[in-house]
Amino acid sequence: MKQRDDQRDAPIVVAGLSKTYQVPEREGGFGAAVRSFVRRRYRDVHAVQEVSFTIGAGEVVGFLGPNGAGKTTTLKMLAGLLHPTGGSARVLGYTPWERNNDYLRTMTLVMGQRNRLSWDIPAADSFLLNQAIYRISDEDYRRTLGELDELLELSPIMRKPVRNLSLGERMKCELAAGLLHRPQVLFLDEPTIGLDITAQVRIRNFLQEYNRRTGATILLTSHYMADVTALCERIVMIHHGQLKYDGSIADLSRRIAPFKLVGLALHDGAAPDLSRYGTLLPNDDGDGKQRLQVPAADVAAVTTRLLSELPVLDLTIEDPPIEDVIERAFHE
Numbered sequence: 001m002k003q004r005d006d007q008r009d010a011p012i013v014v015a016g017l018s019k020t021y022q023v024p025e026r027e028g029g030f031g032a033a034v035r036s037f038v039r040r041r042y043r044d045v046h047a048v049q050e051v052s053f054t055i056g057a058g059e060v061v062g063f064l065g066p067n068g069a070g071k072t073t074t075l076k077m078l079a080g081l082l083h084p085t086g087g088s089a090r091v092l093g094y095t096p097w098e099r100n101n102d103y104l105r106t107m108t109l110v111m112g113q114r115n116r117l118s119w120d121i122p123a124a125d126s127f128l129l130n131q132a133i134y135r136i137s138d139e140d141y142r143r144t145l146g147e148l149d150e151l152l153e154l155s156p157i158m159r160k161p162v163r164n165l166s167l168g169e170r171m172k173c174e175l176a177a178g179l180l181h182r183p184q185v186l187f188l189d190e191p192t193i194g195l196d197i198t199a200q201v202r203i204r205n206f207l208q209e210y211n212r213r214t215g216a217t218i219l220l221t222s223h224y225m226a227d228v229t230a231l232c233e234r235i236v237m238i239h240h241g242q243l244k245y246d247g248s249i250a251d252l253s254r255r256i257a258p259f260k261l262v263g264l265a266l267h268d269g270a271a272p273d274l275s276r277y278g279t280l281l282p283n284d285d286g287d288g289k290q291r292l293q294v295p296a297a298d299v300a301a302v303t304t305r306l307l308s309e310l311p312v313l314d315l316t317i318e319d320p321p322i323e324d325v326i327e328r329a330f331h332e
């Protein structure tokens, strides 16, 4: 069914979305294996439970959660690969799992851990196949490939068989294959997984630029917080399939970790009792500084005292690492 009536509204609207998998269950041993042929028992795995969120046009949102939280299951439902057990979702006005061709031509799902390029042929050949599948005109194909080449530097790599590419080169080609049809909505599942820092930064910069140029809406999962802080102002967090947080990283940080870290280097020989100024943290940064955890509201007063009372060589004020904030939020 074609449903373009609410396209003016938010491109992604998820309401009470749920997915329960039925997993066959049996005990170990030969007897149990035989019995399971006769009567198979199933266990319910509630992978996604009544999750709701709305994503506006052009937003880049980080979708976070620990292993097994239900992120991939949610993305697969939104990409039309899985039917939910409950709730609804509308993406660009379509119900994803109805798999309307117009819908499939306007979104993409790129999974960092799955290959969709053929291993034995050059990516350039898979791109041509995608041109045919998505019915992209020659003119649009040339233009988009040109842009992707400019941003991802594909020319040196797209004519080699995919099996001969490095992980980072393959990921660039995977992204290009997923974007040739210029989707308006991108679901990205760990797009930088396994890449070295340089390649991660490249992909990150590319996604930023793609979003700026095309206004595409992006929902992405990543276990690298640097991806999330660089790309997303907003995060949606799930845990055990349930929505845990939806909002800005800064608000989460203020709520979960309302303190700052004051880094302090003192002149040689000075060894005062720093616990009078805040909570002294183990020094594991290797930068020779001691770190004090200080309530955000007291930072100005505490640093004034430190500077006037101690022989300070260097003093820094830092936000708590985002990894710590997210970790605390999951266990709140």
Ligand SMILES: Nc1ncnc2c1ncn2[C@@H]1O[C@H](COP(=O)(O)OP(=O)(O)OP(=O)(O)O)[C@@H](O)[C@H]1O
Pocket (backbone or CB within 6 Å): 021, 022, 023, 045, 046, 047, 065, 066, 067, 068, 069, 070, 071, 072, 073, 074
């Ligand atoms: N096809 C399946 N059949 C049965 N259970 C599944 C299936 N796919 C996922 N699950 C289970 O559903 C839950 C959510 O899995 P999902 O892959 O969506 O999590 P995730 O947040 O993407 O995790 P990760 O960060 O490890 O990739 C897990 O308990 C997982 O074991």
